[in-house]
Amino acid sequence: MPLTTRADIRNVAIVAHVDHGKTTLVDKMLWQGGAFDERQTVETTGERVMDSGDLEREKGITILAKNTAIHYNGPSAVAAGLTDGMTINIIDTPGHADFGGEVERGLSMVDGVVLLVDASEGPLPQTRFVLRKALTARLPVVLCINKVDRPDARIAEVVDEVYELFMDLLDSGADVDSVLEFPIVYASAKAGRASLTRPADGQLPAEENLEPLFKTILETIPAPTYDEDAPLQAHVTNLDSSNFLGRIALLRVHNGRISKGQQVAWCKHDGTVDRVKITELLMTEGLDRKPAAEAGPGDIIAIAGIPEIMIGDTLADPDDPRPLPLITVDEPAISMTIGTNTSPLAGRVRGAKVTARLVKDRLDRELVGNVSLRVLPTERPDAWEVQGRGELALAILVEQMRREGYELTVGKPQVVTREVDGKVHEPVERLTIDTPEEFLGAITQIMAARKGRMEQMTNHGTGWVRMEFLVPSRGLIGFRTEFLTETRGTGIAHHVFEGYEPWHGSITTRTSGSLVSDRKGVVTSYAMVNLQERGTLFVEPTTEVYEGMIVGENSRADDMDVNITKEKKLTNVRASSSDNFEKIVPPRKLSLEQSLEFCREDECVEVTPESVRIRKVVLDAHERARTAARFRAAAKAEG
8 A cells, every 4th residue: 555645744853962063953943944933032032942951951961852843934845845834843852872762762753863963073972872773763864064163173074984984883784875875964053054065164154044954854854654544543752741731742643643532542551452532632833832623644742631641652543453662762771779868967958858658759750751761679668779871861860859859868870780691791881082182191091990992093183182992881980070180171071882791890980088977066167177188078167967978088098087077175375376277178069970970889979959968878987897897708708
C-alpha cells in the first residue's frame, strides 16, 4: 500500500555539542518565523526563550528537550506551492551526554536533524554522541556550521572533520554516498544570518536572514508519511503537567486522526490496554500550547485526561489497537545514594521536607518523566540508589529537590559495573581536552594517574593542543576541579560514554585529606586563624558545625580531627601585641557539584534548602577509627 505524504509539515530536531548554539538558533528561527508579535522584543522575552527553567538559565545549558512550532510562509514555502505556509515542528535537544535520554526521545519525534557544529571548536564528544543516535535512527542530516564569524573560525577544516566523523560512525552496511551527500549551511545564530556559500573565516554569512536554512530544511527533511487505511497510532514521547489539566502527554501522531473528546485505546508499557477519553487536545504555536479540535499524521500534540500515562505508551484505535515500540535508552553509568538527612542539624529549616516517604514520592515522580533514570532499594529503608547517565544529571536532580525544600543525604558518585564472561567491567568515557601547550605535561600526568590512555593528539598551530583519551568513568569523578586548577581555568574538557572495559584497578582521585570537626559548636575566628595553615577551610566564622562535619581540606593525605570552635582564653594580663590583628583567608565555598566531587568513599553530602555541607558517613571519631581498623584487617587477610 503506497504511503501518503503530508507536505505542509516538517519535524526536525536541532542537535549539537553543548554550547554550540542550538537554543540561540531556535530563538532566531522563532523571531524570523513570526512566533512573536510586534509588541514583543528580546528585552521583554529575554534571550534563549527555550531554556525556561531556572537551572537552565543559571548554567547556560539545555536540560530538557522542548518542542516549538514555526508557521513559515517565506519564499521557499511559496515556491514549493505551499500557499498556506508550512509548519516546522522543532525539537530543541540538550547537548550534554548526561541528558542523552532527552536526545533519544527527541529523535523519536522527528523525520530529520540539523547538526550544529561550532566553526572553531569543530566536532566534540557530544557531537559524536548525538550524530551516532541520528545515524542509528536513519535520519537525514543537515549540517549547519555555526559561529562562522568567530575570529578563530576555521570553517574548511571543521567541515573536513565532520566528514571524517561521519565515516567513523557509519555502519558497514550503510550506503556511504547517500549518507555523505548532506547539505551544508553556514550560519551565525547570534546574528540571525545564514548562507549556502562558504564565507571567509571570521566573516558573517552573505544573506541577512535564515532563509537559506529554512529552504534547506524544506528540501532535505522529508515530510511525514502515513498509511491512509491504518488506524490511529500516536506515541507518547514526553510528559508535562498543568495546574488546571493535570498530567499532559506529548505525542507524535503516526497514523490516523485524533480529536478532543474521542475514545481511544491506551496501550500501556506493560502490555495492557484500557479505553480512555481525550478531555483536552493542544497544539504548539510558537511557545504556546493552544486548544485544537483535531490533529492528523505528522502532528506533534499534547493531550490531557489520562493521569497515569507514561513515556513510551501508545494511543490507538479502540477497535484495532496497534501499539508502537517502547522507547529504549542507553543504560546508566553513574549511581549515587540519596536518602533522608541524618545529620544533627536535620529539620532546622522551617517547612523542609525531611521524611523518607516524601523523598521516595519525589524520586518516583522523577521516574515518570525521566526515562534514563533508575531508582533501586538499598539495605536502609530511608535511602535509595539512584542511577543516571552522568554526574551532572544526578547533581541537577539533587539541586532541583533542594530548591523544592527537601533535605537529603547524598553519597559519593559511583560507577555502575556489569559482569561480562565472569569478569567485572566498568564504563569508559571518551574525553576530549583543549588546552594551551604549556599545560600538556601536567594534563598527561593527571590522566596517567586516572588510568586514562591517549588515543590522539592534534596541534592546530595556534598554541593550543587537542587530546583525546579513553578513561574509566571513575577517573573523571572529581576530575574537573583538578583540571581547571592545573590549567588556571583556561582548559576545556568534554566527555561522552564510549563503552565497557575490564576493571582498571584502583584509582586515586584525591591526594589530600579532610579537616574534620571533632565537636559541635560555632566556628570562631581564633580557631580559623590557627587552622588555616593546615589546609583550605570551607566554613566562615559563626557557622554552626557538628562532630564529623568536614570543615576544610587537609594539605596532607590523611584526615585530621580539629577543634574549629576553640575560643581565645581571656586573662587579666594586657598583651603588648593586643593591637595586632591576624588575617583570615577567605574560605573556599563549594557548590553542590564541587562537594560531590570532593567526597571520598567514607564521606557524603548533606543537602538542605539553605546550605550544602560535607560530612563523614560515620560521625563519631572513635567509631570511624574502629571501622577503619576492621577494614585494614580485612584487606590484610585477603592478601
